[in-house]
Amino acid sequence: ETWDMPLAYPATNFHTETAQGFADCVRDATSGEIDIQTHPNGSLFPGGDIKRAVQTGQALIGERLLSAHANENALFGYDSIPFLATSFDDSVKLNEAAQPALEELLASQNLHYLYSVPWPPQGLYAKKEINSAADLEGVKFRAYNAATARLAELAKMQPVQIEAAELSQALATGVAESFVSSGSTGYDEKVWEHLTHFYQVDAWLPRNTIFVNLDAWNGLSEENKTAMSDCAATAAETGLAKSKELTQFYLDGLAEGGMTVAPPGDQLRTDFMGFGETMTTEWLEATGEQGQSIVDGFKN
Amino acid sequence: MSDLYAIGIFLFVLFLLLGSGVWVGLALLGVAWVGMELFTSRPVGDAMATIIWTASSSWTLTALPLFIWMGEILYRTRLSEDMFRGLSPWMARLPGGLVHTNIVGCTVFAAVSGSSAATLTTVGKMSIPELRAREYPERMIIGTLAGAATLGLMIPPSLTLIVYGVTVRESISKLFMAGVFPGLVLALMFMVYVAVASSLSSNFNPKPEPYMSFMAKVRNSRFLIPVVCLIVVVIGSMYMGFATATEAAAFGVIGSLVLAATQGSLTWSTFTESLMGATRTSAMIALILAGAAFLSLSMGFTGLPRGLADLIGSWELTRFQLLMALLVFYIVLGCFLDGISSVVLTMAVVEPMIREAGIDIVWFGIFIVVVVEMAQITPPIGFNLFVLQGMTGHEMSFIARAAIPMFFIMVLMVFILIAFPELATWLPENIRQRPGG
Amino acid sequence: MKTLRRALDGLYLGCAILAALFLVAMLLIIVAQMVARWTGVTFPGAASYAGYCMASASFLAFANALNRGAHIRVGLLLTAVGRYRRWLELWCFAIGATAAWFLARYAVNLVLWSHQLGDVSQGQDATPLWIPQSAMALGAVVFAIALTDHLLRIIFAGDHGIAAELAGEGSTE
């Protein structure tokens, strides 16, 4: 049986490569019974449609940056709380703490959780030296979701909404002067043509999650379920390793492009940690007990 | 062999529906439907609705109806008349006369809009009536418009280059710069063609423009001031950082409303007429885009474009052979898909082939754009043909025939790009933007 | 019969006016977004709202565009078949109406699904998606009605009633 797997990122992105590895693994392990056909680059369904497509069986398996669906349920945003989990180890721990609640939430949406892989940590891109939150005041900051808009508000930056496709041009024309994203974004978009500084504030590590349509999952034989789960575990590991490896690669790339790549100064770190606490509290207000148990589980 | 079977069915249904006169958007929808029913067990209707909703409500597309509206407003002002009054004394003596305004107009407007349909409607709305009034041959008017409007994709900003850049992770500003010279060269080639064809043609007898002294020509140029202002405002808003490429279209609408008002041609009835006209034209294009989005999804499920690209990859060609194979491949694909879908559906397979063959990825972006430009004017599915049919009422076959010379000029352009790759690569390599600059 | 005719024509026109208003709204939203940015204010979700307006404007205008001959098609065969044109038109409108009802059915389904799944926009607007999708569904249904209307007119009156088939401003060679 062929399972079409829509993916949002280009074929050469490490998430897509990991998913391809997973697909190959499943094909081997089920001796061809489940043949997952990947469709990278949003060529089947664009990113925003993938969750719904899998939910409703338009595709049987897919990958999505689940935090993009935080409007629907704040719990989906567990991996994008600024300055809560700021390293790969933290990210793994947070993911483990969140997994039961996440699996339950996904199951209620007719989805079965398979695995997730973190992006390299999110850093701060800027056009000048930033030593404290005070330096950010009034800077035109690209806000693309509720969390980044809130961050802009807390740091008294001027939020500008720019769609991903227009980011490069917005930077070139000065519509935006700063944004938070992983090193890979800056590397792929070659932002050194327009910006000068990258601060490794490691704000959060968003994760791409791979999920299966629950009905399709329930229809699998026990052997095939096991095979798929095993492949998922392997893929999660290779993806994580790849992400770690690439973090440095992207940072080097940014530096080579001519950007100053540096960890944040003490004041900036302290300021950001303060924002992080505020936003964690706000997230807990939105998610209640479930959120509290995730944060407790993570902090222990 | 199932691929051949699939191709056969797709083509049969497509030609049956399109050829018998079913509306283009609905015909595409029908073809996609048949394809999905045959090749996947997924729920067809729901997948269609999902993808059509996303395609129809996309932010980057909002510029299109606005540019169409801008064209409708300008068409109802004295602006186009004025523009011709300013330009004709200068251009009338060129071989080919005012047909050049089509090309120059499209080139300039290409710097304002990122799509070829918007370029086409705005310029065509203004130039077609003026050129007809001067008795230029219809075929020449339509053909040059169809061809030159494709410059909207090559001269920055360009939707196709944005999609390509995001797909292959190449700098979009670099790609934009790479498009400048090839765009200008292509425009020049169109103009040379017009000059030559008009001198050779026996039915090229436009009404002669009255003689004018040099000073009179200069004085007449004052009529160009409003157009120049409008263009400066729209392009300026983008490059000065007041607006993104999409938002610049809003500047265009407001600017043309202001122009119409200052000229005294803005009445309630011209306003509503322009608005209703723009609404209908946008709806016409939206229906086709909806059908095309569903067809593209259907193609994705069948895996056909990817399979064909895979096939080419398996031939192990030399660099030149590979480019020729891809040229043919994209021309054929372009007959049935719009440019952006062609890029998105095939890049996963084509990109590694290109990198392996050592082809410059920025250069290839321009190659792709030229090829995708051709797709705009090749039947049965060519957007510029559709838009022109909506605008002029000509049969698609007439428009397609009128555009054939432009098609061959673009093929020639591909070879020029291969012979002189610096055309595309020189500018991005030599304008190194300083960090922070 | 006459009341029905008037009701239908009113429906098409009403939708067209609504579509035009959505187009104006889209312009205003984009302008507001720019002004907000220049003045340091935020307009969360502006891009999404503009997108909804565009989808609504497009779909609600489908029927009017059809009635005014704005939707394009390949007319070669239609002119070539001469006196059999009525039969070919019958085929075109039958296929067209089928496709449009298919579209309408699933556009309505989309609204129902979105409502049932509680699907919310991923942009900063966080709009429940069934609301903007309703405009698309309405437009699709009215479009299907319009095509059926013309189909029935061909069957019973012999003519589809689209005023200017090719809304051209000029000659054809």
Ligand code: NA
């Ligand atoms: Na352009």
Ligand code: NA
């Ligand atoms: Na074509």
